[in-house]
Amino acid sequence: MSTQNITxxxxxxxxxxxxxxxxDPRLVxxxxxxxxHLHAFAEEVGLTRDEWMAGIQFLTAIGQKCDDTRQEFxxxxxxxxxxxxxxxxxxxxxxxxxxxxxxxxxxxxxxxxRPHGASIVExxxxxxxxxxxxxxxxxDGTPLVGAEVDVWQTAPNGLYDVQDDGQNEMNLRGIFTTxxxxxxxFTTVRPVDYTIPxxxxxxxxLGATGRHPWRPAHVHLVVSAEGYKPVITHAFxxxxxxxxxxxxFGVRDSLVVDMTGGEAxxxxxxxxx
Amino acid sequence: MSTQNITxxxxxxxxxxxxxxxxDPRLVxxxxxxxxHLHAFAEEVGLTRDEWMAGIQFLTAIGQKCDDTRQEFxxxxxxxxxxxxxxxxxxxxxxxxxxxxxxxxxxxxxxxxRPHGASIVExxxxxxxxxxxxxxxxxDGTPLVGAEVDVWQTAPNGLYDVQDDGQNEMNLRGIFTTxxxxxxxFTTVRPVDYTIPxxxxxxxxLGATGRHPWRPAHVHLVVSAEGYKPVITHAFxxxxxxxxxxxxFGVRDSLVVDMTGGEAxxxxxxxxx
Numbered sequence: 105m106s107t108q109n110i111t112x113x114x115x116x117x118x119x120x121x122x123x124x125x126x127x128d129p130r131l132v133x134x135x136x137x138x139x140x141h142l143h144a145f146a147e148e149v150g151l152t153r154d155e156w157m158a159g160i161q162f163l164t165a166i167g168q169k170c171d172d173t174r175q176e177f178x179x180x181x182x183x184x185x186x187x188x189x190x191x192x193x194x195x196x197x198x199x200x201x202x203x204x205x206x207x208x209x210x211x212x213x214x215x216x217x218r219p220h221g222a223s224i225v226e227x228x229x230x231x232x233x234x235x236x237x238x239x240x241x242x243x244d245g246t247p248l249v250g251a252e253v254d255v256w257q258t259a260p261n262g263l264y265d266v267q268d269d270g271q272n273e274m275n276l277r278g279i280f281t282t283x284x285x286x287x288x289x290f291t292t293v294r295p296v297d298y299t300i301p302x303x304x305x306x307x308x309x310l311g312a313t314g315r316h317p318w319r320p321a322h323v324h325l326v327v328s329a330e331g332y333k334p335v336i337t338h339a340f341x342x343x344x345x346x347x348x349x350x351x352x353f354g355v356r357d358s359l360v361v362d363m364t365g366g367e368a369x370x371x372x373x374x375x376x377x
Numbered sequence: 378m379s380t381q382n383i384t385x386x387x388x389x390x391x392x393x394x395x396x397x398x399x400x401d402p403r404l405v406x407x408x409x410x411x412x413x414h415l416h417a418f419a420e421e422v423g424l425t426r427d428e429w430m431a432g433i434q435f436l437t438a439i440g441q442k443c444d445d446t447r448q449e450f451x452x453x454x455x456x457x458x459x460x461x462x463x464x465x466x467x468x469x470x471x472x473x474x475x476x477x478x479x480x481x482x483x484x485x486x487x488x489x490x491r492p493h494g495a496s497i498v499e500x501x502x503x504x505x506x507x508x509x510x511x512x513x514x515x516x517d518g519t520p521l522v523g524a525e526v527d528v529w530q531t532a533p534n535g536l537y538d539v540q541d542d543g544q545n546e547m548n549l550r551g552i553f554t555t556x557x558x559x560x561x562x563f564t565t566v567r568p569v570d571y572t573i574p575x576x577x578x579x580x581x582x583l584g585a586t587g588r589h590p591w592r593p594a595h596v597h598l599v600v601s602a603e604g605y606k607p608v609i610t611h612a613f614x615x616x617x618x619x620x621x622x623x624x625x626f627g628v629r630d631s632l633v634v635d636m637t638g639g640e641a642x643x644x645x646x647x648x649x650x
Binding site for chain 2: 110112115116118119122123124125126127128131132133134135137138139140141142143144145146147148149150151152153155156160163164165166167168170175177178181184185186187188189190191192193194203312313314315349353356
């Protein structure tokens with residue numbers, strides 16, 4: 105019997121060649137790239153059998169934690185910065201436009217349309233009153249009339265309405281439309297720092313790697329206007345303790361605003377399609 | 378408001394830096410390498426939001442398919458060649474030794490010790506009778522006396538005993554010991570080609586990428602001897618239809634043997650520790 109020890113490079117070439125019969129070129133492109141990087145990773149670190157098994161068990165536990173209201177794989181994607189990277193690549197707008205950040209799992213379709221200046225507080229849970237306002241304009245400075253500003257945020261207890269039976273449905277959510285000068289404005293309460301759900305395998309892993317599960321206080325905004333690229337973004341509170349260590353890597357300096365005086369100004373710049 | 382669009386390279390650097398407080402250097406090494414390769418993969422293919430979500434859903438379905446008797450993440454690892462790569466790296470024996478291949482999920486601890494030449498067939502399900510034999514020797518040719526040869530295989534219906542209520546526990550399993558000339562021998566039935574479990578998300582993905590779920594007929598062996606590196610391997614049937622397209626990439630030319638004449642000779646070479 106001849107023995108001929110195959111190299112890792114020859115091995116991965118065999119694996120990649122196994123997709124030659126596929127009828128779906130994009131699926132194969134993504135699959136082959138994923139496999140190349142997976143093999144390169146395992147070889148680079150010299151992944152042991154025990155570490156491989158620990159990885160299998162980690163991914164299995166993540167899958168088993170998922171249910172109708174919990175998506176632990178999105179949490180993993182968020183906490184390794186993948187979600188943010190996908191958002192950055194999807195946005196691809198010119199310099200000078202408002203930077204995007206993560207969408208997150210707490211947006212709800214069909215939030216109420218509210219008039220200029222209205223409050224989004226439907227359930228009183230204390231907190232510091234805040235008026236948030238700004239303009240939506242084009243890259244050349246033109247104010248955009250009738251642009252849509254969809255906002256949502258946590259209550260002062262650190263929970264979104266969908267996480268908390270004590271809040272009205274649609275508490276701290278609303279869709280606003282910019283006025284004749286491209287301005288939006290609404291009344292709310294100042295957002296607070298809060299933790300991502302950390303009672304599952306991703307939380308355990310964060311702890312084991314020396315990280316914390318906190319996100320800096322923020323208001324979510326999706327801003328869109330006819331003929332412009334929409335932006336999914338946040339306005340972050342400049343006084344938050346976690347601006348330098350957001351668990352999901354969503355902070356951008358340009359998105360940090362002063363919320364201390366009961367008023368926050370957050371202007372948005374969009375690029376024409 | 379100033380905008381300063383951060384690059385993917387700056388973004389991943391932030392993510393990697395988040396592990397600076399960890400007390401577990403190896404966990405961080407593996408984690409950081411995984412994250413670097415994950416980001417490089419996503420950037421290389423320009424992963425879209427929809428593709429990202431399809432990936433999240435794929436991994437979630439895999440996790441949810443796992444239970445006490447089904448490990449769909451190991452199946453994924455097998456079918457992308459990762460399990461084989463980990464085995465190759467774990468083995469690290471000199472050229473001239475028997476090549477390793479995947480361990481697979483069907484080994485059972487505590488298989489019966491059987492005398493030289495005994496049959497491992499405990500449940501008659503037809504098939505072609507086969508005597509399998511060989512020597513276990515050191516790299517320098519010295520026969521190894523008292524080496525242990527742990528074997529297991531599918532029945533002629535393509536199922537292992539643990540997958541099939543119709544088979545006796547420990548059907549087609551046994552542990553043999555080499556004789557005074559380093560020889561082992563047992564009686565069995567010729568193994569058959571069979572499919573990995575393909576009724577889950579991994580099977581769906583194989584289909585979508587144009588691959589099949591078949592493994593070429595083989596007998597599993599783990600061969601160990603005091604003072605030598607053990608080897609986890611297979612003896613493959615040279616007449617199999619799937620030697621060129623094993624679903625788990627375990628075939629090595631050196632492991633393919635003629636089983637047509639009712640006899641198969643599979644010699645094993647081990648390296649001193």
